Amino acid sequence: MVNILEKIHKAGLKFLVPLSPEETYKLITEEAIKLVKADYGSILLEEDGKLKRVYASSPAFYRIKPRRRNIMHTVYKTQKSIILNSKDLKGIAKIHPQIEKIGIHSDLITALSYRHRPIGVITIMSKKKSYFTQKEINILNLFAQMASLAISKTQLYDETKKALEARDLFISMAAHELRTPITTISGYSQLLYSKLAGSNAPESRWVTDLSWEALRLTYLVNELLEVDRIKTGQFEYMWKECSLREVIRRAVSDFRFTYPRHKIIFQDSLADSKKDVVIGDSNKLLQLVINLLDNAAKFSPPETEIVIGLKSKGPHFYLSTQDQGKGIHKRDLPRVFERFYQGTNHFKEGLGVGLFLVKNIVRQHRGTISISSRENRGTTVEVKLPRIKRQTIP
Numbered sequence: 001m002v003n004i005l006e007k008i009h010k011a012g013l014k015f016l017v018p019l020s021p022e023e024t025y026k027l028i029t030e031e032a033i034k035l036v037k038a039d040y041g042s043i044l045l046e047e048d049g050k051l052k053r054v055y056a057s058s059p060a061f062y063r064i065k066p067r068r069r070n071i072m073h074t075v076y077k078t079q080k081s082i083i084l085n086s087k088d089l090k091g092i093a094k095i096h097p098q099i100e101k102i103g104i105h106s107d108l109i110t111a112l113s114y115r116h117r118p119i120g121v122i123t124i125m126s127k128k129k130s131y132f133t134q135k136e137i138n139i140l141n142l143f144a145q146m147a148s149l150a151i152s153k154t155q156l157y158d159e160t161k162k163a164l165e166a167r168d169l170f171i172s173m174a175a176h177e178l179r180t181p182i183t184t185i186s187g188y189s190q191l192l193y194s195k196l197a198g199s200n201a202p203e204s205r206w207v208t209d210l211s212w213e214a215l216r217l218t219y220l221v222n223e224l225l226e227v228d229r230i231k232t233g234q235f236e237y238m239w240k241e242c243s244l245r246e247v248i249r250r251a252v253s254d255f256r257f258t259y260p261r262h263k264i265i266f267q268d269s270l271a272d273s274k275k276d277v278v279i280g281d282s283n284k285l286l287q288l289v290i291n292l293l294d295n296a297a298k299f300s301p302p303e304t305e306i307v308i309g310l311k312s313k314g315p316h317f318y319l320s321t322q323d324q325g326k327g328i329h330k331r332d333l334p335r336v337f338e339r340f341y342q343g344t345n346h347f348k349e350g351l352g353v354g355l356f357l358v359k360n361i362v363r364q365h366r367g368t369i370s371i372s373s374r375e376n377r378g379t380t381v382e383v384k385l386p387r388i389k390r391q392t393i394p
Contacts, residue, residue, distance in 0.1 A: 007035060008143050015150035024154040025055035028122065028147045033057065035143055036136045038124045040104065044072060045112070045120035045151070051076060054120075064096045072109055072121050079111040079118060081141060083132045106131035110140045114152040122147065178221050186214040215258060226287075226357050237281040237364060241388070244276045244285070244310060244317060251289035252308065261302035264293070269311035276310070278317060278385050280365045288361045291354040292321040292381055299325035299379065312387065316367075320382040328373040336371060358383075 011031040019027065029041035042056040044066060051066045051073060066072050071092075075082050084092070084107040093100040106126040112119050122144060126132065193211040196204040248266060255264055270276055278285075289308070296306045300323040309320045328336060337359040355371075362369045362383055373379035 004035070004139055005142075008139075008146065011035065011143065012146045012150075015146070015153070018157065019150075019154055021151075021154050021158050022055070024150055028150060029055055029057055032122060032124050032140060032143055032147070035139055036108065036124055036132070038106075038108075038126045038131075040102070040125040042123050042125075043112075043120060043151075044123070046076065046118065051120065058102065060098050060102055063098055072123065075109045075111050075121050076118050079113060081108065081110045081137045083108055083137065085132075086129045103127050105129040108132040108136055108140060110137070110144045112144055112148045112151065114148045119148060119151065182214070182217055182221055186211075186218055189214045212258060237284060239279055239281060241277050242280045242282040242285060244278060244319065244385075245270075247282060247285045248289055248308060248310060248319070250286055251293060254290055255293045255297070258294075259297045262297050262300065263303065263305045265305055265307045267307055267309040269309065271312075275312070275387075276317070277388055278365070279388060280385070284361045285365070288358050288383070289319070291358050292383075295354050295381075296321050296323035296325065296379070299323060299327075301325070315387050317385045317387055318382060319385065320380060322378060322380045324378040327375040327377050327379055328371070329375060333371065333373060337369075 011034075014027055014031070015024065025043050029043055033039070033041045040057045040061070042053060042061050044051040044053050046052075053062060053064075053066070056062055071082055071084065086105045089099055089104060089107060102125075104125045104127065106128055107123060108125075109121055109123045111121055122140070124132075124136075124140060189207065189211045192207040196207050198204075245268065252264055252266055255262070293306065293308065300306060304324040306324075307320075307322045309318070309322070311318050337355050359369055362385075365385055367383055367385040369381065369383050371379065371381045
């Protein structure tokens with residue numbers, strides 16, 4: 001019995017890796033056949049009140065359609081295993097002649113259940129007459145518990161995967177459809193802003209707010225499109241020498257327009273004014289810095305300082321942002337770079353993709369990113385990027 005338990009345990013370890021439903025059904029059947037030294041196996045699961053065959057070790061079994069009131073349904077309902085020997089199978093063969101053609105003389109049917117709820121049956125067959133005994137029933141009953149858990153796990157995983165794919169498709173389509181009207185709204189708001197700039201009329205303030213909101217909405221939609229490009233492998237990079245100072249200056253200028261009530265400080269700690277060059281995509285690096293500053297502003301009260309720093313140490317540049325906001329709960333820190341993850345202290349306008357995009361850009365630039373935070377004390381994000389290795393020509 002100890003040897004059998006070890007074999008069941010080894011079989012169960014194979015279900016720990018992510019498997020599709022089809023792979024799970026096949027693996028369960030193969031392992032069950034090996035455990036009781038049988039010849040064939042099949043799994044039937046409940047669907048709309050009927051037992052549907054989801055896997056069979058021989059194609060011939062797919063031609064056997066289980067009826068509503070047969071022995072397998074009895075096992076499914078009662079949750080009690082049944083052994084069918086040659087005499088039992090002869091009667092069944094009159095309805096399903098495939099059984100006789102395959103040469104089945106013994107059949108062991110065991111219920112599959114998850115949390116005391118029946119989900120189906122597994123049937124294991126042998127060409128030997130009167131082959132199965134109580135010993136094989138005990139073995140298969142033990143294995144069926146593990147198999148049921150594996151089936152439920154893979155079904156939940158498959159459902160989650162399909163739901164995420166549907167969500168991503170919807171977001172991608174919505175982002176593409178929203179881009180045109182947002183561009184139109186943004187264009188007209190910019191025209192109104194330039195026309196009413198400097199006016200004391202209430203309309204001037206309204207147009208200013210409208211311009212900021214249109215710009216923010218443009219950023220949000222663009223982030224969704226960038227996520228879609230990453231998933232489809234279309235997130236292209238144009239590699240060249242880039243000045244990190246210039247990237248930061250452009251990002252700070254954009255930030256001051258979008259968040260005029262926030263104070264931003266650029267701490268440049270590079271010793272040499274000319275040695276701020278990396279090999280990268282300047283537009284992607286600009287997006288990286290803008291996203292970091294945007295995140296800092298969202299979680300910081302107006303009038304508080306946001307510091308962006310640049311320094312070098314050894315073969316790397318260190319770019320950091322530091323805010324005095326509400327911080328991130330320690331349980332959320334390991335997940336802040338996940339796509340669409342917002343955590344417990346998120347704002348409604350956030351989509352949870354900013355840091356996901358940042359991490360992808362950093363990784364493509366062969367850098368690393370780290371984040372530290374304390375609740376009500378602020379958050380610091382640090383990006384490490386490799387410096388250009390220039391060879392000295394004698």
